[in-house]
Amino acid sequence: MIRTVGLTKRYGNYKAVDDLSMHIEKGSCFGFVGPNGAGKSTTMSVLATLLEPTAGHAYVGGYDVVEEPAKVRQLIGYMPDFFGVYDSLTAVEYLEFYAGAYKVPKENRSALIKDLLELVNLSGKADAFVDTLSRGMKQRLGLARCLIHDPEVLILDEPASGLDPRARIEMKEILKALRGMGKTILISSHILPELAEMCDTIGIIEQGKMIALAPVDQIAAQVAGHRVLRIRLLDRIEEAGYLLEQSELVTNVDIEGNALLVTYTGDDNGQVTLLASLVSGGYPVLSYAEEAGNLEEVFLTVTKGVGS
Numbered sequence: 001m002i003r004t005v006g007l008t009k010r011y012g013n014y015k016a017v018d019d020l021s022m023h024i025e026k027g028s029c030f031g032f033v034g035p036n037g038a039g040k041s042t043t044m045s046v047l048a049t050l051l052e053p054t055a056g057h058a059y060v061g062g063y064d065v066v067e068e069p070a071k072v073r074q075l076i077g078y079m080p081d082f083f084g085v086y087d088s089l090t091a092v093e094y095l096e097f098y099a100g101a102y103k104v105p106k107e108n109r110s111a112l113i114k115d116l117l118e119l120v121n122l123s124g125k126a127d128a129f130v131d132t133l134s135r136g137m138k139q140r141l142g143l144a145r146c147l148i149h150d151p152e153v154l155i156l157d158e159p160a161s162g163l164d165p166r167a168r169i170e171m172k173e174i175l176k177a178l179r180g181m182g183k184t185i186l187i188s189s190h191i192l193p194e195l196a197e198m199c200d201t202i203g204i205i206e207q208g209k210m211i212a213l214a215p216v217d218q219i220a221a222q223v224a225g226h227r228v229l230r231i232r233l234l235d236r237i238e239e240a241g242y243l244l245e246q247s248e249l250v251t252n253v254d255i256e257g258n259a260l261l262v263t264y265t266g267d268d269n270g271q272v273t274l275l276a277s278l279v280s281g282g283y284p285v286l287s288y289a290e291e292a293g294n295l296e297e298v299f300l301t302v303t304k305g306v307g308s
């Protein structure tokens, strides 16, 4: 449903998106995660036909975003990371304005707007002025706005950013409902675990390049080659760290209090050998454990150092 092929976008000499290729199946939810400035918004703006690529191609529903932008716009609902709302309008008036812009037949508008407000849990705020809504409510109204022409594809640039935990949960629930309706969703965030809860595929982008892309249940496994071991010792911490650094399966050792955080690229058998080398060397190992397959950890591991 969405495809980019060698997509590249430069701002002057700076490559914000660098030879990015990805494919998002119809009906799936693709989580686009990356640190600030990674190129998520730029990629999404190209897909939303607001920016032209410098090189490469992007397609939505088979339409080239440069060749047939009008067709693409009809297919997508795009929610930018920052958007203004017209404060002097009520929630209903705001949606009526967009329904008009998308030429929704007049006779259908009020039922449609009622349904959309219900979907985004804003029925009680139908006649409230937009400037009286909380940030979370404004975000949900923005989501309703991008659904006004019943698009098949949603491109949502950090829809949960700046929201408190409760508002994030509400947003997540709405997105799940949209998935249930069969929409294809491309959603970005800085927060991998949050995306993992609702997406089926995760792409991690940094410095304009896709550095990991896998089904959500495999993204941790994909980087399992870089798991982190936490080894607590009674003493001789630095010495033990030095010993472990000699292993070619260990790429980094950090000391945190009385624990070593060991970045490890081997398999389970190698871990046993590593522990055995500590024990046989007489190091007083208190505990030895793999850090839980924490997705935030995965994210930090794969993005570590690339952007710094």
Ligand SMILES: Nc1ncnc2c1ncn2[C@@H]1O[C@H](COP(=O)(O)OP(=O)(O)OP(=O)(O)O)[C@@H](O)[C@H]1O
Residues within 6 Å of the ligand: 011, 014, 016, 034, 035, 036, 037, 038, 039, 040, 041, 042, 043, 081
């Ligand atoms: N109009 C512009 N002119 C010049 N550079 C830009 C422009 N827009 C973005 N950039 C740069 O391109 C890079 C990618 O920005 P982009 O907004 O796509 O990243 P992002 O992953 O969405 O980041 P964030 O999570 O902070 O929104 C950044 O270094 C940014 O400073």
